[in-house]
Amino acid sequence: MQLLRKILFPVSLIYALVVYVRNYFYDRGWLSSKKFTTPTICIGNLSVGGTGKTPMAEFIIKRLREQYKVALLSRGYKRKSSGFLLANENTSVEEMGDEPFQIYSKFRNISVAVDADRQNGIAKLQSLISPEVILLDDAFQHRKVSCHSYILLTPYDNLYVNDWYLPTGDLRDARNQAQRAQVIVVTKCPKNLSLEKRKAIRGKLKPKANQIVLFCYFEYGxxxxxxxxxxxxxxxxxxxxxxxxxxxxxxxxxxxxxxxxxxxxxxxxxxxxxxxxxxxxxxxxxxxxxxxxxxxxxxxxxxxxxxxSVEHKFYEEDEGVLLNEITAVIQQNS
Structure with a gap:
């Protein structure tokens, strides 16, 4: 598999060019993005899978659901349905997709919907549910929506700064798009990651002055x-x-x-x-x-x-920093 990835390096250059042009068009305003009145928070990554987006969504839901009316919108990857679908007690995993169905099964006091068209999905949620905050699962590349806040996840063992474009690497978006994130979370860290190593990783990521870099690890039940x-x-x-x-x-x-x-x-x-x-x-x-x-x-x-079961655990004060950032975004845009 690694040999095949190397052989396909020329394809990755074409992919990189397509990604660059697309982002350039959005950055220049030649392709339009829509910002909604409801505070929207995107949880995403630059690579394909494996960064812990679903556990992060659950982490945030657990801490917001008592204070705010929360909705989650996902594409519903590989679901056997199309268009907008709002989960209810009769909805199946095949209709929703495994990750949104998992979240709906655990958190019946929030609204969970799927729609590949995020603009349509948000509009439907606003009309039907009137949520106070909408979490967008895996929507970092979906630039038709301009979110109020972006949480970018990158795994400890494969930081986006060390990765390359598909199919040679795992990147599906350009590394410089990390600048759109307000919060960068390094996931799947060793449980005892030292302060020195965290500082070294921050140095590799080179965050902008307005960006927060946090660290977390998986804790299994x-x-x-x-x-x-x-x-x-x-x-x-x-x-x-x-x-x-x-x-x-x-x-x-x-x-x-x-x-x-x-x-x-x-x-x-x-x-x-x-x-x-x-x-x-x-x-x-x-x-x-x-x-x-x-x-x-x-x-x-x-x-x-x-x-x-598995959940994210943050080091020391990092959990409070993330929640304060999310709460501030909701309050400023409500």
Whole structure:
């Protein structure tokens, strides 16, 4: 795969040119962006997948939902529906897409909608729901909407400044577009990342004077969730099959191995929809462990299925800094 990526380097140059021209047209105002009255906060990245956008959306929702009327708008990647769709108790994961359905399942006191046309989606939410804040999931490249604030995520082990354009690298947008972000969050850091290393990363990112750089790490749950709860210690002697359909399962695999677990790993592409044969194979396994995103697609199809939860944890005062920034944006634009 790495060899193929190198061979496709000329294609990446063409891709880079297309990205540059598109952004130039938006920056010069030759392509128009629309700003809505409702405060809109974008959670996005410059690369393809694997930065922790869904856990970040959940992190923000948990801290805003008691104070504000929150709505989340997503494209609903790989959903089997089209147009605008507002989640309700009869909506399926196939109609919504796995990530927005996961969020709707956990947070019934907010509104979750999908629409590839973000302008239309925001207008519909304003008309139907009148939210006080709208979170846009994975919309950094969707420049038809001009958001009130941008939160840009970049993973510790693949900072956007060290990456290259698709298909040779993972970048889907230009590195200089990071300047549009008010907050840059370095995700998936080691839990004990030193102040010196954080300072070095800030030096690599070269933030502008008005940009905030924060750091967080993944914290996995110690209880596995499914039809019932079971602790990680209780499954040590089971025949475990780990199933992942996410962009980057390496942090989860490393965590489980660090806890002393031995397991078979069935690794699928991000947002994978499981075939009948794959479902039958999974039902033949003694204990199937998966991610929460995969769980929402498999829970009614696989019997011996559990998932491990994950959430972002910020270092020291960083959490307060992020929430203060978001709250200020909402108050200034309400």
């Amino acid at each position: 110690t209880m596995l969730l499914g039809k019932n709860e079971i602790s990680l210690q209780e499954i040590n002697f089971k025949d475990i099959t780990l199933v992942t359909g996410i962009a980057n399962p390496k942090p989860l695999v490393s965590y489980l191995k660090g806890r002393g677990l031995t397991f078979e790993h069935l690794c699928f592409a991000d947002h994978h929809y499981f075939s009948g044969d794959e479902i039958r194979e999974l039902n033949s396994k003694e204990f199937v462990l998966t991610t929460e995103k995969d769980y929402v697609r498999l829970k009614d199809k696989v019997a011996n299925l559990w998932y491990i």
